[in-house]
Amino acid sequence: MLNAAPEQRTTEALIDWFAARGRVRYAAATLPRMLWRLGCTFAASDSIGGVWAGQQALAGSVAPATAEPAAPPTSLPDWLSDGRRRRIIELVRKGVDPRHKGPVTSEVVVQQLPTMAAEMQTVGATEADLLTLLPLVGVKVDPVSGVLRIVEAPDGGRRM
Known part of the structure; x- marks a missing residue:
């Protein structure tokens, strides 16, 4: 543009x-x-x-197509506490937004965890930052629909 x-x-x-x-x-x-x-x-x-x-x-x-992707984060920020990670996993396992009965996306997670959203805003973190951290929690994002899913462990068990 x-x-x-x-x-x-x-x-x-x-x-x-x-x-x-x-x-x-x-x-x-x-x-x-x-x-x-x-x-x-x-x-x-x-x-x-x-x-x-x-x-x-x-x-x-916006990186050119030949650029190497950024390294994924290796640690979790304070605003993504243990309790919040458990709540995110719980929401994703249910698979349905409790308020609107739609699929669980990062937007739903932010809406359902308003204190986390407030802390994110305080430190300048965005929904995109949350998306980069979700794999560390055991959640993956469908690249097309944006729906969150639990990451399956290689042995067939679920990660937590």
């Missing part, structure tokens, strides 16, 4: 772009929420209604 013309950064144009590139057609209400979560901003424009702008910092954090 940083180098695209304003006409290519409208909500409609981005919906078409994602449909062409990722074979996913986002709804007009869904795409703005996703872009806001990524840190993009929307600015009104007289000629075309409004355009999206990405953050320069976000563009710098």
Whole structure:
């Protein structure tokens, strides 16, 4: 988005772009929420209604395809206490969001653990940080749906 013309950064144009590139057609209400979560901003424009702008910092954090992935974390922060890890495992085992009866995602975990979310915010941790730590807790994230699942141990038993 940083180098695209304003006409290519409208909500409609981005919906078409994602449909062409990722074979996913986002709804007009869904795409703005996703872009806001990524840190993009929307600015009104007289000629075309409004355009999206990405953050320069976000563009710098998008690694090229040939870059090596960052090393996974090896320790857990204080905001991810033993009790919270047990609660996350419990939520994932149930597999259903208690409030909305949908699948358990990282967003659900943050909603269900508001004190953890507050501590995360205090130290500047994000939901993305939580996602990088979940494998250390024994939880994996489905790369397509974002649904959380318990990691199976190599011997067929469940990890805890």
